[in-house]
Structures are given as C-alpha cells and as structure tokens.
Amino acid sequence: MSRGAVPEAPEFTSGADAHRSTAAKPPRARGRIRKILIVNLTRFGDLLQTSPAIAALKRQHPDAAITLMAEKNFADVCDGIPGIDHVYRVELDRLGNRILEGGSQLLEAYRTVEHVIAELRAEHFDLALNFSSSRMSAVFMGLLGIDDVRGWSMTPDGLRVIRHPWARLFATMCLHRRYATFNLVDYYCAMTGGLADTRRLAYTVAPAATAKAATVLSELGIGDDQRFVALQLGASRAIRQWPEGSFAALGTTLVAAGFRIVIIGGGSDRPLGDRVAAEIGAAAVNTCGKTGVGELGAVLMRAAALVTGDTGPMHMAVAVGTPVVGLFFGPASPFDTGPYAADHVVVQTGAPCAPCDHNVTCLDPFCRDQLAPEAIAAAVVARVGNDWNAIEALARNVAPARIYRTGFDREGRFVSTPLGSPIRRREDALRDGYRASFLHVLEGVPLPAPMPAALDLTPFATVAQLARDGLAHAAQLAKLAQAKQPRIADLERLGRELDGLDRALKEHGGMHPDTSPLTQMFTFGKENLEGDDVATLAVETARLYRDLARCADDMVVLLGGAQRKEEENDARLHQ
Amino acid sequence: MSTPRSDNLAVLATRAPALATAIAAVVIPPTHQLATTAGGARTLTIGGVPLQHLVDPVGEAVRWARATVERLEAVAATRVVIVGLGLGYHVEALAERFTGAIVVVEPDLAVLAAACEARDLTQLLGRIVIVGGDAAPADTPAGERVLVVAHAPALVIAGGAYRRVLQAWQSQAARSGLRLKVLVVTPLYGGSWPIAGYAARALTELGHETHLLDLAPFHDAFLGLDRFGARRSNRRVLESGFCDVMSAGVAATVDAVEPDLVLALAQAPLGPTALDAIGKRGVLRALWFVEDFRVMTSWRDLAKHYDYVFTIQTEACHEAMAQVTDARLAYLPCGFDPRVHRPLALDRAEQAELGSAVSFVGAGYRNRRLSFRRFVDLDFKLWGSDWGAAEGFGRVLQRNGTRIDTDDSVKIFNASKVNLNLHSSTYHEGVDPRGDFVNPRTFELAGSGAFQVVDRRELLPPIFTADRELAVATSIPEMRALTEHYLAHDDERLAVAARARTRALAEHTYTRRMEDMLATVIGAAQERLLSRRRTVTVGDVARAGDGELERFLARFDATTPFTLDRLAASLTKREGALSEPEAIFLFLHQFDELYLREHRA
Secondary structure (H helix, E strand, O other): OOOOOOOOOOOOOOOOHHHHOOOOOOOOOOOOOOOEEEEOOHHHHHHOOOOOOOOOOOOOOOOOEEEEEEEEEHHHHHHHHHOOOOEEEOOHHHHHHHHHHHOOHHHHHHHHHHHHHHHOOOOOOOEEEEEOHHHHHHHHHHOOOOOOEEEEEEEEOOOEEEEOHHHHHHHHHHHHHHHHHOOHHHHHHHHHHOOOOOOOOOOOOHHHHHHHHHHHHHHOOOOOOOOEEEOOOOOOOOOHHHHHHHHHHHHHHHOOOOOOOEEOHHHHHHHHHHHHHHOOOOOEEEEEOOOOOHHHHHHHHOOOEHHHHHOHHHHHHHHOOOOOOEEEEEOOOOOOOOOOOOOOEEEEOOOOOOOOOOOOOOOOOOHHHHHHHHHHHHHHHHHHHHHHHHHHHHHHOOOOOOEEEEEOOOOEEEEEEOOOHHHHHHHHHHHHHHHHHHHHHHOOOOOOOOOOOOOOHHHHHHHHHHHHHHHHHHHHHHHHHOOOOOOOOHHHHHHHHHHHHHHHHHHHHOOHHHHHHHHHHHHHHHHHOOOOOHHHHHHHHHHHHHHHHHHHHEEEEEOOOOOHHHHHHHOOOOO | OOOHHHHHHHHHHHHHHHHHHHHHHOOOOOEEEEOOOOOOOOEEEOOOOEOOOOHHHHHHHHHHHHHHHHHHHHHOOOOEEEEEEOOOOHHHHHHHOOOOEEEEOOHHHHHHHHHHHHHHHHHHHHHHHEEOOOOOOOOOOOOOOOEEEHHHHHHHOOOOOOHHHHHHHHHHHHOHHHHHHEEOOOOOOOOHHHHHHHHHHHHHHHOOOEEOOHHHHHHHHHHHHHHHOOOHHHHHHHHHHHHHHHHHHHHHHHHHHHHOEEEEEOOOOOOHHHHHHHHHHHOOEEEEEEEOOOOOOOOOHHHHHHOOOEEEEOOOHHHHHHHHOOOOOOOOOOOOOOOOOOOOOHHHHHHHHHHHEEEEEEOOOHHHHHHHHHHHOEEEEEOOOOOOOOEEEEEEEHHOOOOHHHHHHHHHHHHHEEEEEOOOOOOOOOOOOOOOOOOOOHHHHOOOOEEEEOOOOOOOOOOOOOOOOEEEOOHHHHHHHHHHHHHOOOOHHHHHHHHHHHHOOOOOHHHOOOOOOOOHHHHHHHHHHHHOOOEHHHHHHHHOOOOHHHHHHHHOOOOOOOOOHHHHHOOOOOOOOOHHHHHHHHHHHHHHHHHHHHHHH
C-alpha cells in the first residue's frame, strides 16, 4: 500500500447491513415499498421544493402511495403537487396554543400527539423521509417506529440520529452555509435514492384557480394581454425583506419600461402593498390577501417575471414556469435555496457577512442596500427579453453584489453560475471543492480537473492523515473483535485511541474552519452508529474514516496545493 | 306546637348538637332587635346596625348571591366560608346558586338564636355547616379550593369581632390548598443572607414552588467599586448605580419567573422603581425586615413600595413604619433550620479544637467587647471577627478572629457547655435595657440543643420561657453568675437545653415562620391569588389507572408542576428505551423550544 493512498476498508464477515454503508446506495429492500410518508412541517415554499423528490419516489416506486404530512396552514399547496396521494394535515397552531395554555391543556396536547402517532402507525408505512431538520421532528420520527427512516430521527433510547448520508450532509452544510453548494431540492431527491429528472418544481394550477385569478386581475384593471411584473414585497422575517422604498423605485422604473406592476402577498402584506402601490402609481395594483395559493400560481403564470426575495412565491413562480429575479441577502443563499429551474436570475449581496445564520438578529442589515433598484430593474427587463448578454454585462457593474444564472450540472443537480466573471473568492473555491469531493465520495462522480486556489491545504492533509490513522485503528479493532476470544484490554486500548483521534479531529475542525465540514460530517456519521456488536461498529467506523480520508485528499487534489511533503504525514496530532 | 325556633333547633341538633344546646340556652339581649318589614320579612339590627336591607332583604340577598357566585367561579372554589349569618337571607340565596360546600361562621350565639326564632331555616340548616361561637377555623379538606367571604353588614358591628374571625378563617384557608410561586431575594451579604436561604427551603417544604435569587455572587463586584477610588459623593452615585442594576436584574427575574409573591430580605438590593414595576404586574411584594428598625433605616424609603412588611420588632416599629406605608405590617421573628442547627456528635479532634466551657460566636460589637472581658478567666473561647487587636482577647480569640461559617458555628454551639448570647449594641456597655427583638442566634442555639445564657429582651418571653428553656440575664454580672451556676450543674443545664430544643422544634422553625408569613399574605390576598393562573401540578392532572401515561405521571410527586420543563428534565437522568409518554412529552418540549420560546419572550 503506497503512502498517501487510502486503504480499502477490509471485508469482514460481520454481516453488516448494506444500508449502513456511507455510500448512497438504496436501503436493503425489505419487501416492496407500498406506503411512503414524507414529513415536511415547514412553509409552502419548502413543500413545493419537495415536488422533485416526490417525482423521484414515484419513478422508483410507481405503485407506492405517498402521504405528505404538512402543517395545515400551508398544506393547501399540496393539492397541486403531482404525485401526492394523501395529505396528512397537522394543526401546529392549535398544538402550540395548548402548550402555551399549559395545565390541563398540556394534557390535551399530549392526547393530540398520541392520536396523531396512532393514526400514522396504523398506516404501516414502509419508508419515511423527514425533510424537517429539527430535534422536534427527530423525536416524532422516533415515535412513529418506521423501520426505514431517512433524515432526522431518534433511537429508542432517545438519541438523535440523522439517517442517510445526504441528510447528514445537509445538516453539515446548514452549519457551514458559506460552503453550502447543493440545493435543498437535491438533498431531498438524494435522500429518496435517486436524482430528480424534472429539473424544476412542479405545481398544477387548477382551472378554478385560473378563473378566479383572472377575475381578481380583471377587477384591478389588468387585462388578459397586459404585460406585468409581479412583486413579492413581504418575507417571513424582516431581515429577508427588501426595503419598501426599493420596491417602489423598482416598480416605478419598470412602469417606465412599459410594464404594469402586480403586487402579490398574503393578507398581512396588504398595508405594505398599498403603500408601495401608491408610490408607484396607477400602473400598480395590490392583490395581497385576494388570492389563495392556487390563485397565486395562476397570477404568477401570467406574469412576465417575478421579483422576490427568497420566499414561497419564488418557488411557486418556478413551479409554474415564470422567470424569477431573486433578491438574495441576509441569510438567503443562491446555492442552497435558489430557484430550482434553469435560467432564473439571482442577485446576491456581496456583504462579507452573507449569508448570515438563519437565527441571527442583525442590527444593521446593510446587505439589502447593495441591491440597487435600477440594477434589479435592468435585470428584469433583460430577463423578460431573454437577453443574457445584457445580464452578463450588468453583472460586471453591480459589484460587490453578484448575479447568478441558475442551471443544472451534467447529472442534473442544481448549480448557480456567477455571471460577469467575478473575482473568485476563497469561499467559492472551497464550495466548489466540497461539491466535487462529496459527489465523488457519496455518489462516485469522478473528480473534475483541479481548480487551484490560493489556500493553505495543510489542514486538509492533516485531516487525511488523522483519518488514515483512524482507519488503521478501526481495522485493527474489527479484526481483534472478530477473534474467538478477544483480549478485552486490547479492545479497550484501541477504543481509547479511537476516542482520542475523534477528539483530535473535532479540535482540528474547530481550529481550522475550512476543514470543519469534513470533521462535522464525520461526527454526524459517528453519532449514527448503532448497535452493540463491536466488530460491526468497528467496520462502520473504518468506513467513516475511509470516506473522511478520501474527502480530505480530494480537497487537496482539487484545490491544487503544494504536494504534501513526506514529513507532514507524521503530524499525528493525537499523539 | 312547633315554632320556627323549635324546628330550627331540632334540625341543628342532628347536625351540631353542642351548638344547638348552646343556642337554646341563649337569652337574646336588647341590643339585638327583631322587626318585620311591610312585606312581612323579618329583620335584625344589632346596636342599631341592620344586618340586612330593611325593606327588601330578599332582593338584596339575591344581588349579593349573584355577585358572590361570580367570585366563586372566578377562583374555581369548591367551598365557601361566610362569616356572619344574619337572618340567613344571603346564605339561602347563595345556596340556590352554588352547589359547593357552604360553611357559615357566626361568632355571636345571640344572632344564631335570633335567626332561629325569626325564620324557618330548617332547609338551610340541613344544607350548610354552621360554626358558632369561638370555634377555631377548620382545615380545608384536601383537594378543595375555598373562598372566605364576609357578610358585609356584620363587619360594621362595633368591637371588630367579625373582622377578627374573618381574618382567622382567611389565614387558616391560606394554610392549606393554595400553592404559590415565590421568588426569594437575598441581600448581597450580611446576617440576613442565610435567612433567605432558610426561608426558601421552608417554602419549598411547604409545597410552594420557590425560586431563590441569591445575589451574594455580586458582593465582590460591589466591593470592587473601591477600585475607582471615588470621593464620598461619587461613591454614593456608584453604589446607587450598582443597586439600580441589581434592581433591574431582580425585575427581570420576576418577569421571567412570574411569581405570585416576591419575598425580599432586609438589605436586598431592590429599589422603588423595580418594586413598583413588580407591583404593576400584579405580583405581591413582601419585605422581611430582620434588622433593628432604629439602626437600619432603609425601610423609610422602601416600605411604601411593598404590600407586606414583616418585622422582628413590634409596636414602636409598626408605629414608625405606619407613618410611611400602607403596607400590611406583621410581626415575624427569626427562627432556625432544623437541618442546619441541630445536635451534633463531634469527634475528639473537633471537640478539642471547638469545645470549651463557655463560648461566644459572632462579631465584636462594642457592648460585647466591653462585656466579654469578664469571662476571659474562664475556659472561654471567643469566635468571630472585629474583636480588635488591643482588646485583651488574645488568649481566648480563636482562629485569629476570622469569620466563622455556619457549619462551624453549629459545631461550636454543640461543643460548648455554655453559649453566651449577648445581643449586639453599638452604644450600650452591656445589656440593652430596652432591647426588644430576639436575634437569630437565640433560635439557632435552642434548635441545636445547646445551652445558652441570653440577655433580657422585651420580646423573648412569649418565645422562650426564662429559666426553663434558657437562662436570661438582665446584666453582665448576672450573665456571669448564671454561667457559673450552670457550669456547676450539668443536669440542670442539659435539661434546660433539651426543653429549649423541644420548644424550638414545635414553634420556631423557619417552616413555621413561612406558614405564618403566608397566612398573612394569602389571607389578605386570597381571592386575588386564587384567580391568578395557578400552577397546575401533576397531582391535578394525574388520574388513577394502569395506562402508560398514568404510570409515567405516578413517578412524580403530586406537587410537581405539570410543565414541559419539569417533565423533560426528568428524562435527562433516565436510561434505557423511552416509553411512549416520555417520547411524547419530549416531542412537546422540543416543539415548545422550536416554536414557542420566542413567543413567550
């Protein structure tokens, strides 16, 4: 075995289940999959983003019935998503009110959950996918007791597990958003075991919704043949909301370019819509609160384009085929929640702190100001006219903001490609490196040509070496554990050394943030090892170390640092 | 021939025979005048005070009953105690509208006799419980919620007897059933600091949800203000600013904990602005002023911002405080904690180090420094700080005059044959001839089973009996003489100490003090507290049964608050597979963390 090469994990006759492999192989079939449950308790945009995964499931299991569990307030959108056979609505508001009330109402909340669990258990689902990444959903999945769960779940003794390597990768990248590279939709699809072949979101607007939308628009003076741009003003949180003055300026410029403006949103956005419409003038109308989710889709189908932040309506526009000009600032990133279809435009702030954490409270969201209304208007006009040259030219003039064009790679995974040839930053290099490396290790996709970057790659080399040490130890442990009478003292010693290596990896990731996605992915993998059989656990551990070493080596190769010197291989931090 | 009187007494005889006999023997005095309205209804006046409407007593009674039923429903009361029967109109009207238990307390037997004579109360007497004369208030049956109300006209009657009875029944009701959430706030340091801890523990023992806000960690920061080297005027500004920060912190804790009652010990850094804000939230504010009101005068500015002020002194103190506050004032002496102040068996080394014939533990106030010189010729050990280098205590002062902690103090009490207990004074030379309050040491010594010679205090007699439970000296020579006497009479000394401990355990624990404190607080604010959102306990929701949920809840004490935080906390200590109830409550807890915490804040 040559120095630096990652040894293959030895084969053992431990009977380890194939599905425990860190490679993204489909789970071992335990009979036909007849009933599938998808849990997604987030907002309607996320539900739309589930549509490609549903299509992937239907392709793999054409006879299976798919139930989607969704929050009642947002579940109506599921009626238009193809492939959903049954929607299980849960009233989280009501549950929350009972919990807030406390006392006997807390007991009622208990009974409610008990009832939901009983109903879902009675369905005897064969497969469940948890697309809600939270401890709460993990406990819920644990309660359901479904054999094949992918995503966050809970062991019988109350430990959080994240089942499926792509779910673990998603959790990892949520903690490292600057390097996040895969779209949420692609994570969902990967968890089903197959890629989406739709390359866009799916939503079918019902005829009744189309008719009602036409009436709403007509009453507001928007004729069937009138070109209009839709503006989504509101957002789920203030930090995601572009200033209303900016929207007003944008609308005014677009009116001057010959468009009408249709403001969309919920009832709570109505006052905001009125103010902006008033400022734009008679060419603008406010439909906030006048449309349900189906009518929203119908209105967007007629729009020449939608200008929006990272919102549910953005995903609806994608699903109905309307061009989007997305305004991404604050915690929004075009890589992980960008409009999932080709040829949409995303304008992203160049603020060094973006994307910020989802839970941050920002006292000075200056990032929003980098998206100038005039530039956005120019992007809209160019996109409506399909003038990508103009958008490319615009991209060269909006720095530090960036303009991206959405698309898909050869395998059909979402990509956001920066336009205007902006300067490649270190996070861009790391993002690209992680994308290629994880695809290589998880999916077997060949590595692309190196993309040299001015980065210190020594930390990655250190991770690789630590991982190789771990692999050797784990292999030795597995061999010892398989012996007829294993020496307990040796097993314990190796176990302690592996613990030491794990600590060293964790510390290393903390001290070298560029490598943290690797060490975190490894940690999530270790947390998911279940069972008491030492040999089996050792084999699984060895696989995790092997994958870690491969990823780390890939990063070194891809990002083209100086060749590792022989003596660096002796940097055994754990000793 | 039957009369209303004979029929009424016959019914009463089956339910309260002793009371019926007592009523039968009553001669109604001339002050109690029965009359008849134009409509034929009977009325009763006492000393000119009518006990009901003189034209339409029935209509008045119905209005009263409707309003009272609303009050009962607001607090979910299952039992009502009405002080004052009058001629029974209001009780009849209430009995038609309230299905719970009705107890009527009528301290005046003549009123009972007049009512029996004037009206047919046979149906009413079969429905209610009558408590007559000076019978002591009864306990509230377990599981019931009681509201004590007054028949208002009776409170007007001269002498205040009805008012006293009302307060007694309210206090008794307060002792049972109502579970409060109490925040106890300590001072930064000083003698009242440990008392806060004892009080909090006692409140928890009584079944109340108690949160102790210990501000002692901030004492070093307060002392650190010295670093600024400020002039006196600036120093005051700094200290005031520091106290403002402490006050704001306490107010923030109140906001987070949402107690029913804040109990602050004397010298707790809690200023007027914070107290007013706390009061505006509907939280009751009580101050336990365990200091000499003449020496520590902070009460002058603060007492008016409290609802209750409890003191270790009485008349003069209350008179002075009443000038500046409308708060309810009540006497509440210190006590002891039986888990801390208790008899101990010491090993030989401890006895050698800590033991002596005579000892004193405490700070060297002026009167003590002057007085204890008279004991240095004995086998005398002096413990504590501030005894001064040149005072002549070199031979007897232990541990170089360092402060002695509570644990060692209790050991010293136990290791000494005679414990001197001289109340401090900064200006007397020996015994303060007008000293009134009783210091904590008196109770702590008694609780520890330790013999003490204590200086005479005005408020000592009802607490302990001199010569029986402790030796009381009116002067320092007498203190010396008593010390010598009891050193020479071991049996006598041990018997006195044993009796003191018995008395202390029966009457002077902090648990008892907190019961009394709460009786005053709850008695006066019962309805307000009952109508506040109660903390539902596991006992409230648990039902008998063999289901998984029932088995899960059975693991908790019935008084455990039925909250997700408490239930989830119990899961951190468990091992093995989660049961379904455990997992569901864990789910609800996570739901709360994910969606609702921000909403609560």
